[in-house]
Amino acid sequence: MRLLATIAVGIGLLGVVPAPPASALAAPAPSSPPATQRTSPSPAPSPAAATWGVAPSTARGPNGRTAFGYKLDPGATLTDYVGVTNHSSRPLTLDLYASDAVTTTRGGFDLLAAGQKPTDVGSWVRLPRRTVTIPSASRLDVPFTLTVPRNATPGDHAGGIVASLTDVGSDARGNRVAVDHRVGARIYLRVTGELQPTLTIQDLRVRHTGSVDPLTGGTVTATFTVRNTGNVRLAGQPVLGVAGPFGLARRSVTGTALPEILPGGELATTVRMSGVPPLFRLTADATVTPVAVGDQVLDPPPRASTAQAAVWAVPWPQLALLALLALAGWALIATRRRRAAQHARAVAAAREEGRAEAGRAPDADRSGPGHDNRQPAIDRTGKDDT
Structure with a gap:
């Protein structure tokens, strides 16, 4: 009521x-x-x-x-x-x-x-x-x-x-x-007269809902109105197609069949596709194929109607995962570089210390006991003092 x-x-x-x-x-x-519905008598009828x-x-x-x-x-x-x-x-x-x-x-x-x-x-x-x-x-x-x-x-x-x-x-x-x-x-x-079986898609709206799991795709939801712009009552079969840039990873899904739509009538419908990879910019096309009602025969078969829309599908979970992987890689490389630098400094210090010790060893030998460091006197005339 x-x-x-x-x-x-x-x-x-x-x-x-x-x-x-x-x-x-x-x-x-x-x-x-x-x-059947049984009712007891009453003074006046009621619905x-x-x-x-x-x-x-x-x-x-x-x-x-x-x-x-x-x-x-x-x-x-x-x-x-x-x-x-x-x-x-x-x-x-x-x-x-x-x-x-x-x-x-x-x-x-x-x-x-x-x-x-x-x-x-x-x-x-x-x-x-x-x-x-x-x-x-x-x-x-x-x-x-x-x-x-x-x-x-x-x-x-x-x-x-x-x-x-x-x-x-x-x-x-x-x-x-x-x-x-x-x-x-x-x-x-x-x-009687010329028949024009036509369905038209209007007001196509598409949205992408991402998944928190970076390893799975998101969901594309397309909502649109199917209007009977012809003069024959028709049913319809909607199909949703989704593709990334340059037609990458294109897929399609068939929606729920539409019931009878009278001439001049319209019906809103929704088609969803799950597992869609977030390829930044997606193109969605909705198609509805007219279907005869009852025992009608449509010859030639009516053409399908198509509408297209674009939607952003930014892969935020995937980007976050890549950022974490990049950060982990940078940290690993930085750690290896730091360790390599420390090793190089240690090697250089060891070499320097070795050189220093090697330089001090001969001097110590010449200045030790039993070694005369004095030089013989030489006459400028070339004769010895002796």
Whole structure:
């Protein structure tokens, strides 16, 4: 449940549908068994005690269709039936109307809020009355007409026919709130003409998160919006590629497949890649390949859309490790040089000491006992005094 101006919705259900708080418009398989809800009698019906379903039908009852699917030319008109089944033990009066479909931010199928006026296929549907009263445990097959305008654009148009019940209650603070419980069936209409299946990537944002472990790479996270800029409802397959300078160490990873995106709709998605080496400057390219929905055949296959962005990936842990290794190497070299210098000084001192001792030894021998240091007198005439 949500507050005023919001709704709780369940669309495309074939069987019993208790008033749901879900916001997605889900369409289960035809074989899905109806969900039942037992309630005790009370003076007035309430959404909590009411259970109803909406499904494609015929004048004679449902025919197994899970959704209204048509392919019409501009200006064409058709008549069909919607079956509204009351599975409650009391009569129900429901609002019955058609509206346009939208793609939610999470990729779900939803309809415009009750207060919003449809401008597309929801406005092309005409129902005989706005409200219907259905007896307990009964079904009402309501006819409607769908008229395609002559100027309708080719391609897919999506909407739904809704049976709703509004409940007024209180929130946790005691404020009165109105909650619109909606159940319905989807409408998929393809208007003939040229098809343009195109998905476009917008607002690509990339960031790199490093790892404290210098021996492992970081994580690259790419967030972007995929918008259906064509006229065909499409799913998509995103792929993220990351490379360093000059394409070094390029890798790619496939993201989670995208659900159906209606024409004009958009969906935000995120793709992550781990173990990316921090090569200072990384280039990331996001690619999304359009994928046909259901039994559609797209011929020729639509082109993929690509967007590119760059991100810095400075290897701080690796640089710190290199700095530590460089410091250790410098310390080792400095220690070896210091030891070599000390050894050289010791050798030089030893040599100097050896030379000094060698120089002192002859003098000591000549000045020792029994050695006459006097020189004989020589006559300048060349004759001895003797």
